[in-house]
Amino acid sequence: MRVFVILIIFALISLGYFIFNPHTKGNLNDKAPKSSSSSSWAYAFVVWNNRIYETTSDQVDKIGKEIGSIQVYSDEEIDTYGDNFSNTSKIGTKLFEILDTDPAIAIAVQNGDSYIKAVARND
Numbered sequence: 016m017r018v019f020v021i022l023i024i025f026a027l028i029s030l031g032y033f034i035f036n037p038h039t040k041g042n043l044n045d046k047a048p049k050s051s052s053s054s055s056w057a058y059a060f061v062v063w064n065n066r067i068y069e070t071t072s073d074q075v076d077k078i079g080k081e082i083g084s085i086q087v088y089s090d091e092e093i094d095t096y097g098d099n100f101s102n103t104s105k106i107g108t109k110l111f112e113i114l115d116t117d118p119a120i121a122i123a124v125q126n127g128d129s130y131i132k133a134v135a136r137n138d
Contacts, residue, residue, distance in 0.1 A: 066136075077114035
């Protein structure tokens, strides 16, 4: 019985470490990037409408309508990812059209109180 109790305590401690450790994929408390240095991606990007957009540092002033938001974030390189994914922008970050620009070419990504350009890649 004593061994069983010890195993249960160990399992609960391990589960708690997995859930609350910011370096595990089980992190449920904070879905924002911890630091860009932990990333193994070649470049920062968002995925919208099944297209990869590389984010730039270019500020955008002419914002159109909202077209989506980031739903999935990971700073660890993975083989597959779907729409509304980013390797740098936190969950909830909004995506917008840029006025007078075809969204197939570029979109705007909310960056605090401003917006940055994300350019479609042709990979």
